[in-house]
Amino acid sequence: MTLELHATPEEVMRGVESLQEFARAQQLPEPLVFAVALALEECGSNVVNHALKRDAHQTFRVAFDILDGSLFVEIRDRGPEFDPTRVADRPAAADEDVPGGWGIQLVRRHMDAVEYRREAGQNILRLTKRLPSKTGTP
Numbered sequence: 001m002t003l004e005l006h007a008t009p010e011e012v013m014r015g016v017e018s019l020q021e022f023a024r025a026q027q028l029p030e031p032l033v034f035a036v037a038l039a040l041e042e043c044g045s046n047v048v049n050h051a052l053k054r055d056a057h058q059t060f061r062v063a064f065d066i067l068d069g070s071l072f073v074e075i076r077d078r079g080p081e082f083d084p085t086r087v088a089d090r091p092a093a094a095d096e097d098v099p100g101g102w103g104i105q106l107v108r109r110h111m112d113a114v115e116y117r118r119e120a121g122q123n124i125l126r127l128t129k130r131l132p133s134k135t136g137t138p
């Protein structure tokens with residue numbers, strides 16, 4: 001499934017809701033649906049707020065699919081080049097009043113892989129979550 005979304009918070013939530021519907025239709029476990037939806041909300045919000053500056057005329061693309069026992073979410077935007085995988089985790093003792101850096105940490109915690117590439121003027125972020133096997137183990 002692929003969605004073209006405008007750079008607004010409401011559109012991020014439309015993408016999250018579509019992902020949840022897709023995952024539930026595939027009968028994925030609710031904790032997994034929650035984790036992937038949270039990661040998409042965080043990454044989509046960053047695209048809207050930072051890369052596209054909440055310019056509702058701009059769009060970004062979100063796609064999700066299940067392949068080879070994993071759920072994949074891909075986010076593409078035409079904002080300035082930015083690789084969130086290069087952002088270091090914040091130390092536990094970091095000042096919580098200083099913004100930034102917590103989101104990618106949250107995404108890393110909930111996803112099995114987070115990959116970035118720049119291609120044809122687009123930021124492409126690919127999130128991977130392994131699905132539980134039929135025996136109940138991931």
